[in-house]
């Protein structure tokens with residue numbers, strides 16, 4: 001018989017540092033998500049608006065889903081800025097995490113399916129329309145920080161999420177509890193003032209967020225925002241770097257722990273900013289194979305490198 005404990009052992013064997021289970025009831029954050037989009041904070045990420053209805057139930061992903069297994073993989077590693085070199089967010093330094101996490105989750109699915117042949121399963125990593133952070137919160141993985149990242153009180157926020165949906169009814173975990181208290185470090189450190197509070201809720205205006213601007217935004221970036229992007233070429237880690245929950249402490253030995261996944265480590269040698277600003281399509285194509293950085297596109301990465309050069 002499959003138990004939640006058994007699933008967690010399997011997740012740990014696959015290298016997931018955190019795993020929790022929650023019932024697949026309706027998500028509670030759908031109205032907040034919809035209002036965030038209506039305010040325009042999603043920028044040009046039009047696919048998010050189109051996905052609201054799909055995200056309002058897991059039935060669209062797995063008919064008859066009863067449990068959500070949320071897994072988290074730590075990707076923390078040193079990533080000091082190097083003058084003249086592109087600055088890439090930590091999660092994107094290694095191999096495309098979708099592939100890494102999907103590989104782990106599909107191995108779990110196959111092992112579990114052998115034990116419960118009547119059950120249905122679905123692996124979801126980032127691409128499926130679900131409110132991922134809410135499900136992970138409900139499964140006990142972490143609570144929402146003011147920077148809108150999910151924070152685990154013992155481990156911090158340098159982790160990526162992957163999910164297994166199942167028609168099995170598994171024992172569930174309690175939702176994660178915790179909070180930022182009076183801390184405002186991320187709000188004060190955010191280079192573009194993208195973290196805002198409205199109607200008592202902290203949210204990120206993606207249109208000002210360097211992660212969005214360097215990865216999802218196509219075309220010109222507002223002249224007002226360009227100088228604030230500093231050296232960030234792909235993504236931005238500032239609001240996590242300053243978070244006290246990501247700082248090492250003797251009483252919290254797991255907090256700033258590095259990743260144990262070799263595929264997340266920086267292995268690629270990136271060209272310097274001058275080279276990247278004028279990289280040929282052919283060279284970009286070879287350089288970004290299997291890397292999350294590919295998402296910014298050829299035009300995007302050249303644009304970002306040009307802005308970084310102007311900001312030196």
Ligand code: SF4
Pocket residue numbers: 147189190191192193194195204208209210211235236237238239240
């Ligand atoms: S990722 Fe960077 S720009 Fe975006 S909210 Fe965090 S600190 Fe601000």
Ligand code: SF4
Pocket residue numbers: 145146147148179180183184185186187239242243244245
């Ligand atoms: S930096 Fe402070 S306010 Fe921001 S998420 Fe971390 S604990 Fe919360």
